[in-house]
Amino acid sequence: MKKEAKINEALSSLSAEDQKYAKAQRFCPIMTYDRLGSMGTPLKMMIEGKPVFLCCKACVDDAKKGGEKTVKTVMKLRDSTATLAKLPMEERMAVEAQKYCAVANTSFLGSMGAPLKLEIDGKPVYLCCGGCTKKAQADPAGTLAKAQELVKAGTLEGHDHAAHGHGDHKH
Numbered sequence: 638m639k640k641e642a643k644i645n646e647a648l649s650s651l652s653a654e655d656q657k658y659a660k661a662q663r664f665c666p667i668m669t670y671d672r673l674g675s676m677g678t679p680l681k682m683m684i685e686g687k688p689v690f691l692c693c694k695a696c697v698d699d700a701k702k703g704g705e706k707t708v709k710t711v712m713k714l715r716d717s718t719a720t721l722a723k724l725p726m727e728e729r730m731a732v733e734a735q736k737y738c739a740v741a742n743t744s745f746l747g748s749m750g751a752p753l754k755l756e757i758d759g760k761p762v763y764l765c766c767g768g769c770t771k772k773a774q775a776d777p778a779g780t781l782a783k784a785q786e787l788v789k790a791g792t793l794e795g796h797d798h799a800a801h802g803h804g805d806h807k808h
Contacts, residue, residue, distance in 0.1 A: 640672075640675065643674070643675070644674035644675055645674070646674075647673075647674035647675075647677050647678050648660065648673070648674045648678070650678045651679070655681055655688070658688050658690065659673045659674070659681075660718075661715045662689075662690050662711055662714050662718065663714060663717075663718040664718075665690070665691050665692035665693075665696055666689060666691070666700065666703070666707050666714060667692075667696035667699045667700055668696060669710070669714070669745075670736055670790070671692040672692075673690050675692065676692050677693070679691060679692060680692075680693065680694060680696075680697065682700060684700060684703075684704060684708050685704065685705055685708045689708065689711050713748045714745065714748075716745075716747065717745040717746065717748040718747070719747075720750060720751060720752075721733065721747040721752075724751075728754075731761055731763075732747065732752055732763050733746075734788050734791055735787045735788050735791070736787060736790075736791055737765075737787050738763070738766075738769055739762050739764060739769075739781075739783045739784040739787065740764055740765075740769035740772045740773050740780065740783075741764075741766075741769055742783065742787070744765040745765070746763050746765055748765065749765045750766065752764060753765075753766065753767065753769075753770060755774075755780070757778075757780060757784075758777075760781060760784075760785075762780055762781055762784040763784065
């Protein structure tokens, strides 16, 4: 909850319209596990004529380079956010921690309607759609391992600014 207060405070310095867009997007399209506002006020860019919010300056070059792909990611994040907003908070946090389907690993949970929840070895595993259920059930151990890998990736993602090409200081 402390984190939510910090995020709301960071978003409050945006205009009312930009706050609406940033809240609809919720996550950075480059560092997709990073909540907008978790690193201060999100940065706004226009790409292909659309407002795109980023978690920090380190994502600007990648967002520009991505162009249309960045905008598509933003649209998927908005769809996902709108869908996940209907879930109880605890469930939403679990889904956002996994972020991607355990079978279709590039598919944001919630971008194709409500995510499906499977219990594998007593652990929740989320899928993007019914089409992934058969594959998930055909290899439950692999599916569970992938879901856990996705959650772990989210806890690691944060910002390693070195990965963005910063920090190559010449001494």
